[in-house]
Amino acid sequence: MGVDREAALEAVRRRLSREGAAHSERVALTARRIAEAYGIDVESAYLAGVLHDWARDLPPDELLQEARMLGIPVTEVDERVPYLLHASVGARLVRREFPGVSDEVVDAIEQHTFGSPEMSGLAMAVYVADSVEPGRTHGSAAVLRSAIGALPLRELFARAYADGLRHLIDSRKLMHPKTLKTWNSIAGGDPS
Numbered sequence: 001m002g003v004d005r006e007a008a009l010e011a012v013r014r015r016l017s018r019e020g021a022a023h024s025e026r027v028a029l030t031a032r033r034i035a036e037a038y039g040i041d042v043e044s045a046y047l048a049g050v051l052h053d054w055a056r057d058l059p060p061d062e063l064l065q066e067a068r069m070l071g072i073p074v075t076e077v078d079e080r081v082p083y084l085l086h087a088s089v090g091a092r093l094v095r096r097e098f099p100g101v102s103d104e105v106v107d108a109i110e111q112h113t114f115g116s117p118e119m120s121g122l123a124m125a126v127y128v129a130d131s132v133e134p135g136r137t138h139g140s141a142a143v144l145r146s147a148i149g150a151l152p153l154r155e156l157f158a159r160a161y162a163d164g165l166r167h168l169i170d171s172r173k174l175m176h177p178k179t180l181k182t183w184n185s186i187a188g189g190d191p192s
């Protein structure tokens, strides 16, 4: 049992802002391209891309409320920037909305903002697609887009993650504890 990707795309168009839906579709197409390059299931990549931002337009108080109701741990950073919960809340809401969705797709959605020390190829593909889809105009996005298929997927992911971290630091944004764990796993250190 799966989820019809056209139905999922329609649902995203109804649910998200026009730009949010357009971004989601670009992420889906980019994730599919990455999946093709690395021998990952292309349908799952497309579907996870379409659905990855399912909760991104929820208002901050609703994200916090949903997270608490769903039993998702809420850190001090999440309280200050509730938008950071949109990946974990979105993953849980997608599971409820689309009962045929696979665990791998749900995990990829959940891990699309912070990553995780243990990510599948699919989850890395969706993370990278979200950072480099053609609507992302920063210079490194174009460089990474052209590296799809040329670099090992783990290296592509590591570079996309490092770019995200640099942006976080340059813009003096709060760092979530999960980001530290993922970074340490990329750097090869103790992930705890």
Ligand SMILES: [Fe+2]
Pocket: 052, 053, 056, 086, 087, 112, 113
């Ligand atoms: Fe997102």
Ligand SMILES: [Fe+2]
Pocket: 023, 027, 052, 053, 130
């Ligand atoms: Fe996104």
